[in-house]
Amino acid sequence: MSKKEQPIIVGLDIGTTKVVAIAGRKNEYGKLEILGLGRADSQGVSHGVVLNIEQCIRSVEQAIEKCLLSNPNLSIKEVYVGIAGQHIKSLQTRGDRVRANNESEINKEDIDLLIRDQYKTYIPAGDQIIDIVPQDFTVDNTPYVVDPIGMSGVKIGANFHIITGDRNAIRNIKRCIDRSNLITRDLVLQPLASAAAVMNDEDLEAGVAIVDIGGGTTDMAVFYDGVLKHTAVIPYAGTNITNDIRTGLGVLRAQAEQMKVQFGTALADEANVNAYITIPGLRGLPAKEISVKNLAHIIQARMQEILDHVVHQLKQVHLENRLYGGIILTGGGAQLRNIIQLTEFVTGLGARLGVPNEHLAGGHSEALMNPMYSTCIGLILRGYHDFESGKLRFAGEGGNYIQLSSIDEIKPEPPVIEVPPASPVAESDIQEKFEAPAPKAPRNDKVKNMFDGLKGKFMKLFEDMDDQEIN
Secondary structure (H helix, E strand, C coil): CHHHCCCCCCEEEEECCCCEEEEEEEECCCCCCEEEEEEEECCCCCCCECCCHHHHHHHHHHHHHHHHHHCEEECEEEEEECCCCCCCEEEEEEEEEECCCCCCCCCCCHHHHHHHHHHHHCCCCCCEEEEEEEEEEEEHHHHHHHECCCCCEEEEEEEEEEEEHHHHHHHHHHHHHHCCEEEEEEEEHHHHHHHHHHHHHHHHHHHHEEEEEECCCCCEEEECCCEEEEEEECCHHHHHHHHHHHHHHHHHHHHHHHHHHHHEEHHHHHCCCCCCCCCCCCCCCCCEEHHHHHHHHHHHHHHHHHHHHHHHHHHHHHHHCCCCCEEEEEHHHHCCCCCHHHHHHHHHCCCCCHHHHHEECCCHHHHCCCCCHHHHHHHHHHHHHHHHCCCCCCCCCCCCCCCCCCCCHCCCCCCCCCCCCCCCCHHHEEEECCCCCCCCCCCCCCCEEEEECCCCCCHHHHHHCCCCCCC
């Protein structure tokens, strides 16, 4: 496929602390060229759930506007949106179907009918099925069939992983996108998007747990034997750590966030007992000195609680000792110092930092190779999976495009990542300087068909919904 035929796909990550929009397109080598990036502070979202639609709309519009400013020739109309939140649940089910024409080979239509039957599964009132993921198939008496298409058989069955969410929470997210004058191409579960950006084929075979530590929630996706085994949303993340620091040390929220980022560590034993942070006093009050050791104790306590939840989720599916690929940490919260060591200590599994650099074309800013952008890069990969598998058409549908006569003339520049304004905590106020270790890049293996088998489409959720405004 030539470069001209490649669509421009935009991922939109609506988080508790930030909203990120990234526009990308694959080059002739199958790597993503980033054509635009915008980031804005998130307002109106708490623990992944939209609580104020107007504030969320403004945050989305700001992120899209900054993305367009980074590339004035870019036009954005359609987006892939990540969905998370503590309302997300999952369950396991089993489905079987007797084929009407058992003389012919099993085809894609037989699989689609089997998956469609699972939408009749009972779920609690107020919830709605988001996605249905086949895990392994059975053809007659032959179990553990990975791909039954082309086989012969009378009865076909499968084990399914069904993901559900609150109907109104899902509707509120889509309404924010609609009122931002954008079209929602698809809604994708955030841990699955992050997994596509940071995993490779070896990880799938060995078995890994993707732990995406965001601002409001920590999202998990567990893979074993090459299939998705479990998903979970833990309602504790970076915001909870910041709140703990604020209340435990008696500082402002902005100061707590800056101390966490600049001087925080997930292991109290690694903090210098003689290092102190000086916080300016409020309205003439004397300055306050805070021990880096005390700060580390607060951070470690909350991080250990989050990791205890991770272990609990793994025990639910009996995989706590069987993930030879270990744990892949991603998301903004994964940038804490010594978090890999704490993860290995609490879980007993190997751990590494997951960044999406293996999918990016060369020449992009180092800032893009950051775990906080894993979800957004994964959303773009989901869009390309749909495009390459023929599930969605982009050409000629008035989607995203570059306003130039020849797309081949474009040589995209790496977008500029804005540096946040100066914080009340300055580096000169600390008696000893700490440097964060550089993140370790994953192996340069490409994940193939990451989203194969994710047959359920989020857009089906909205076909029968009324258009009544939500206050």
